[in-house]
Amino acid sequence: MFAYRTSRSVLTDVRTATTPLTPEQLFSAIERIGGTTGWYAHDWLWQVRGKLDEWMGGVGMSRGRPAGSDACRVNDIIDCWRVVAVERGRLLRLEAEMRLPGRAWLQFDVLAHPLGSRIRQTARFEPSPYFGRLYWYAIYPIHVIVFRGMLRGLIRAAHQPTYRSPTEISRKEECTP
Template structure:
């Protein structure tokens, strides 16, 4: 099961990438941070790893990012996180930063979420979480875009 969202960001791709590269840890998830903390606490309560803080340096493959691990990284372009949480399936979250296709000054921020359910429990979890999940993922994308625009300043530049 795959979801894809994208938005235009009135900021240079380098600034948008900075926001993507800051996901988790002290910067949070740009939306629903309390829900994320609750999710990681519940994961720990059921025997999962819970929240493992990200390093305070640029990310590298294999680094923890709260309840995720960096499984793909193309600096300036793409960050892929795979969930470490105890789930009946595998969740993979990817953010891509693309130059504006029309050659404009902004960027495109693309969010992909892939869920590979393990059996009926995985499918039921997806169905049960879908309404709240869609709202949270949309809010995360919009929040990251807002933060990039804030960092770029009123002229859309650093």
């Protein structure tokens, strides 16, 4: 399910899905997002966005994520995002540190559901007065593709806990004699 909301100060893209997985299984995949795992869909678009950010003097996507742990903690870096809130098994909120005409957050909420669990993926953007809305609407078609694919890929990865991104797989195959 998809919902698009707008207010005077915040533009929001909300996507939800129900899955037979437990909230813990689903949240485990959410916490692995970014870094070498990737963003579960269209990683090449994330990389393009990261390069554009670097060209504009931003952090890009090359920071990865903390080594040695899949568990997210407040202030952890995940590519171009910073973890600003975590409630284990229920919520992960990231704030964008890339150069934007405004402020952006990406949030994942997981709730128990009679059929298993329900995930809500929310992208929020607080646009700057002049170019913020123009930016949001200009990239909105790309966001539709990326966010829809990310939610589907995240659920698919939660069904397969040993998920490896296509980049990881291709790197391993290239290194094999």
